[in-house]
Amino acid sequence: MLLPLLRRSAARFMLVCWGALLCTLVPGQLRAQLQVSPESAAKTVMTGRMVFKLRAAPASPSPSLIGSPALEAALSRIGARNVRAKFPHSRPPGPDQPGAVNLGLVFQAELPPDYPVEEACRALRKTGAVEYAEPLYSYPVLHQPTDPFADSTRTDGQYYLKNIRAYRAWDITKGDTSVVIGIVDGGTRLTHEDLASQIQVNRQDPLDGIDNDQDGYVDNYHGWDFADHDNDPTREPGSVHGILVAGCAAAAPNNGKGIAGVGYHCRFLPLKIYPSTATGSFGGYEAIVYAADHGCQVINLSWGGVGGRSQFEQDVITYAAVNHDAVVVAAAGNTPAELDFYPASYDHVVSVATLQPSDERSPNATFSRRVDLSAPGINILTTLGNTDSDYYPVGGSSFAAPLVAGAAALLRTHFPQYTAAQIAAQLRRTTDNINRLPGNVAYAGRIGTGRLNVLRALTETTQHAARVVARETSPTRPAYAPGDTVRLAATVQNLLSPVTNLTVTLTSLSPYLTVRQGTFSVGALTTLEQRGNAAAPFRLAVAASVPLNTRAVLRYHLTDAATGYEEDQYETLLLHPDYVVLDAGDLRLTLTSRGNIGYDGLGSDVGEGVSYRGGAPLLAEGGLLVATSAARVSDNVRNDRRGANQDFYALARAHRLLQPLRADQEAYAALQDSLPTLTKGRSVGVRVRQRAYAWTAAPHRDYVVLEYHLTNLTPDTLASLRVGLYMDWDLPGEPGRNVAAWDATRRLGYLYDPVDATSYAGVQHVAGGQATVYSIDNQAPAGQPVRLADGFSSAEKFLTLSSGTSQPTAGLPHGTDASQVVGATLPALAPADSAVVVFAVLAAPSLPQLQAAAVAAAMRYQQVLPVRAPASKPQVALYPNPTTGQVQLTFPAGNTTVSLLSTLGQVLLTRTVPDGRSTQLDLHSLPAGVYLVRVSSAAGTTTHRVVRQP
Template sequence: MRLPLLFLFLRSLLILGVLSSSALPVAAQLTSAEVPVKTVVAGRVVFKLKPAPTAQRPAPGLTGNSVLDATLTRIQAQAVQPKFPHARPPGPDQPGAVDLGLIFQAALPDGASVEAVCQALRKTGTVEYAEPVYYYPPLLQTSDPLADSTRTGGQYHLKNIRAYRAWDVTQGDTSVVIAIADGGTRLTHEDLASQIQVNRRDPIDGVDNDQDGYVDNYYGWDFADNDNDPTREANSVHGILVAGCASAATNNGKGIAGVGFRCRFMPLKIYSSNTTGSFAGYEAIVYAADHGCRVINLSWGAAGGRSQYEQDIITYAAINRDAVVVAAAGNTPADLDFYPASYQHVLSVATTTSTDERSANATFSRRVDLSAPGTQILTTLGNSDTDYFAVGGSSFAAPLVAGAAGLVRTRFPHYNAAQVAAQLRRTTDNIDALPGNAAYAGRIGSGRLNVLRAVTETGQHSARLVTRTFAPNRRAYAPGDTLRLAVQVQNLLQPVSNLTVTLSSLSPYVLVRQSTFTAGSMATLEQRSNAATPFRLTVAAAAPLNTKAVVRYRFQDAATGYQEDQYETILLNPDYVVLDAGDIALTLTSRGNIGYDGLGSDAGEGVTYRQGAPLLSEGGLLLATSATRVSDNVRNDRRGADVDFLTLNRAYLLAQPMRATQEAAGTFRDSLPSLTQGRTVGVRVRQHAYAEATSPHRDYVILEYQLTNLTTDTLKPLHVGLFMDWDLPGEAGRNVVEWDAARRLQYLFDPSDAQIFTGLRHLSGGQASAYAINNQAPASAAVRLADGFSAAEKFITLSIGTQNARLLTPTDASQVTGATLPFLAPADSVTVAFAVLAAPSLSQLQTAADAAATRYQQLLPTRTPWLAGVVLYPNPTTSLTRLDLPAGPATIQLFSGLGQLLSTRQVTGSSTVLDMSFYTPGLYLLRVQTRTGSTTLRLLRQQ
């Protein structure tokens, strides 16, 4: 064990001197100039294997999965090993528990893209997720300690939360341990030394006596530096301040009193003391849960997206190991999700002042569970063994609740973690009516912590949703979407006689159609589901872009007067659409990307087949007229992505599709080349997409692009194509690319294990081209994605026809399927169309490709060059319309707007008359086929 460091004072204290136990404490108050944001840790990834059919842990090796191990070897991953080898598997009586034994970690070679590696691992189809590892900052920023020099001192907060009287009921117990996962501690402080939970089974002798994988973890562990010294890092006393709030020795005639009284604390250091360590908050949570901590305090966090890996860790602690997890809600005065506080199974704690009003810098949201004092909290400092300091922020509100949780666990030893959390939520003092809180009602939790009520009241009722299942299950929902919501509710405390759950929307953009679930009489810990009659919701057509809509679950039992709320946030109208009418689900963005909004982006739901694993790593539209004049929004050769396309009209699903089960449309453009020194093309793109729900059309999605020349010069020639970096289930480095010239179909599959075939068919516009890319080609290759995708390489894939359309040696492969247009005059337009295909066999893929071609030619407005001499008049018509033709013969087909074939006739002369009086008013399509070509006309029948 290292000797304790000679600690340095906080900068503000270097001038003022150390504060002893007899000195008047001064206040350090948290500021909120910026929102703390989590950052990605370079060179590390975590991933979770899909459960094996036998529910056994992976076999020895990298992971024991040959497909995944081949990918890890290919990307040169190092130190691949289970993340939590000692974690206990979930038991059969633990619904909702997780198996951390399936989580692995890997180190990456220098310069490797974390997101690219995560994408490669996801595309193997063997992992539930692959994610970066994040760093979270502690939630303390000290300011001028003289800012509150007139303060009279003392722990006012103990009176506010009724701790003194609560101690008359219970003083906690040394067997209840509170984990302080933070910046370390001071082992010799007068108010902490006796409160540290030591591991007597592993004394400091250089041997792992308790065989838990940690040598000499007598005082705890330093996860950031991977050693057995949890002593604080230099210039940081955050962990000591937090520990004092929860567990400072009480009734010892010295210093202050911790809320937990006799409850001890386990110091777990998660911030490094040197440049080689790393943040390790989530590793500390697992350790705390596995080493008997009944309460875990997290006084750190940041705004940012949700991580399933981090949620798994929280779930493991709360469900598998029955620990109460308490976290600070944040110190940014805004309504936002703040992690880890906003995860499920976490008690999120916001801050109040000495008058029980919301602190000026407190984060507020529907995910906050309760509030606690968080300004001028006198606690242990740790620059000496006898010093104390007054601090502020949610970092110090959270451990007050953690200490209270320790008392509740002592008072009600039969309560599980969820019940302890419910008891704390239900026994707060409502403070919504106070002047400073009225505007935040419902967003500062159920009220201010009352420890006395928490340890004395036994008649409380509380229910909670333990699972929520949306159908369809998406990350976001588009205007007009209808969804079903099945929930599992659990009664946590006293029995209820007729529990109802009522769903309501707090947003005008979500309409609740089926709102009530009658759970009925429920015993303590009983669960009920509304799966048979789920809630039904509809997204309003006018929902703004990227709207976060909140819905409320209200639990009520009229007989007991019980009422409690829980909230859910739903993302509406994202900047992409998902076409999923058939067996392919395809994401189409507003800027020409397919699958995701760029490599590594989480905006989008990828491309999948029959709800299987993601099939596409990256896809998007490419335009080019030369090797230096290329426009796209896909990856480049500068460790990033090009951003040439700008949205004009965002992608949206048509509310009343006329030509397919689902239709999407949108418009984007690039910049004029005169503004980019000739680097871009200068084209406006109107994109349309069509998906069908009926066979044999379920295995494709048609993508159509109408290109308009915005420049003053003729584009000669113009190349257009789709880049698709497929990663099929199985070994991503074992695919081949084939070219079916007769069908203009380029497809990809694994010849050793052909589970699925994917590809593109050129349907219309220009001369077809196809290029197969070996992603791992040597540096001498003309195109090599291993070092990026340059403009010159993109031009090569578009411009050399089909001479490189095949790639028959198994490798990690991509494709570019496109078309070459001889010229496009200024202001002129042309249409190019492709079918994106997937099928379980080659024959089914070919059938789908043929069906797509037939469907597009017969039913969709192909905008083929106009046949000379073809005239339709009058149009619109109320009954008769005349069709003039070039010299026959010709075949005339009439279709409804929905694509139903209504009639076919053969014409030998130069004209014919159509009688539309037999048909209802509406839009019709007239297909004309002659020896010289074909065209499709729109015909409107009026009243």
């Protein structure tokens, strides 16, 4: 069907994300078009869809596009539909492209409207068949707060062309129409006098309703709209950001009209990524792939946001920069803070910060070690696009970036033999140093190498530039704990003129990360030659006192004394995350500060999961449950409100002990819930000290011991305390085909795949209280006592803890999506008294090995980690409390004296109970208030508070 190029009605829906434009200094009408709230500078998760990348290509021949039964089953369980290759026309990397990516392994799936995206991602990651599963994000264009003096500071000329030496640069080269800049933004105006002749059209696919060039896009003659999925890249009336950006990079020169873009004769390809309809959605990363596939040698991204790194997005950038050798340029942001801003902070991106006309940093410019260079970004006169002949000065990193993109296009014309990495290096190495200007001194090293100088970039052909192009840490972790030692292997590539004696010196800018071996003598490198130090890597040490969630910056200082070359490059490591990993043996287990195991709650990516021998994650969700009744349950696992409880809070953050005494690795954390009086009786009121132990030697490599010391913080005796671990296991292979079982002899609950029984995982009750187990069919139909399809209520949790061993199995005989609660029932716990419950988390490739590990765990705990007996006190229960009159007391058998006292110590009643176990006190005759009950026996004396209500 023909998709006509029609201008859309201004009345159509416009997304709020137009607001975070990387522009400022815009008065009147333009300001009204661009102004939004600062909060929109953050990226947002797109609902109803997700993206994932296969670990390997499907076997040939494969019965399905995906080729993984486990992954197919997981997609079916979450209700995914329209599963398809995300980039079906992407080209696989060639054998001579190290570091390239295969986007053919990336798929997209649509989800039910109310299905949590992160929960779906976790379900796919559990299969072990995907390299990653992530949400898709929407990024705003970048907005900077409007300067109140904007109306009086408009300039009528392009001062910035003089600042960056563009006029003289055009004497060297004026670019070429064969070099195309992809403007991935908000669309364009096809008829503007300074843009119409500069648009790169696709003459192989004219407007005839046929995909003539067979690239998957019908009539993509003028570009494409990736937000509304049609061939109309024109912007919505009033939304001019993409036009402003295009003018900076590629406005037509020598036409006697308006302005000249830095790229001069170079053309641009308009790719619209913001929707004009209510059904459209952000399409930035899809447009990057299109630009790369359709020959754009430079791609400009004047949008972005904070919010963390995405591997999918990095893959797309790598595909454009490495697979297709495109120079990717991005705006560094307009948040006046030091932060990572994406996509500018991804690898293979030239990140551009904003300068004032004086070459000093703009007051609202983002700064960071990831910035490559700076360019003018204030009062940038450019094409406006409300008419075919209008222009206006605007500001922000949205307009600094396309100046660099235009310069990159000139360099690609002048140096056709240069790779994209060499073009980026030439731009960085030929800037003018502006660090000593008054407004820049405080930001040296965080606004890049200097201000763009296009003339120097085109004429200085003997520059030296090397780059750390690959890094690998060992052990490989997303974060490192206090006391960890790290080896870092780096690969260095020389990008420009040969060097004769290159040295890389690694230093830490953080007091919490020490470089113990930080020199890499690279030696001589020819142009584009690489060399690594894997044989003698850098060595780092994390301080014992590092604060929680510290980001430590490392600096690579590259020097060549023979040529005078020196340059810095930076990297960041996360230290002391809010969890601890025990990996002394074959079982690798994450313990959080709030009682969770594997990850810090349902749908969280905080944590490194539970795995065995480096395999796929074994556990979807796990955590501590503590309860005294169906109404009083404390935990931080999933609930029945489509979320997770937040009952426990950290008293002491989870950390590894630097000098373990009883195991090869020991960890400690302390947590607590609230007192029941503060939660209307919904919590238990306990403090929990959790300890973890792991060993390196067989036969102790297959388990981690978890020891919980629980203290009663309430003024009342906890008559019956239930403690357990909820574990939603999803074993490799087919996580929806597991059986949950119980080994009563070893008090061991475990799961396995009945069809392919090569992985076993479970929890053993080692010590403390009476063992319990409850196996759960996660797919149980309505009407079952525990049904996780509609959540996990407090009543259901208490049922799993209080049913003894009446529910030992689930999923027999063919398997299901199963989980299990292994617990213990403790006797009465008096106020301020403590009790200990001990579990072992285990994994093994066979049931006999799992059982052997359980036996070893029990013996090791008895021999090395004995339970400390509580102080000898009578175990007393007093209820109901508060009371309106009658109070029932129970206590161990033996001669016992019970006394009732006022809060002033006056004895109101004394009773001796010879060799009894209980008695009653009648408080009807006493006024309302607080009283003390003292219980004395041969085992000791305890005092309890009781409240007499009216």
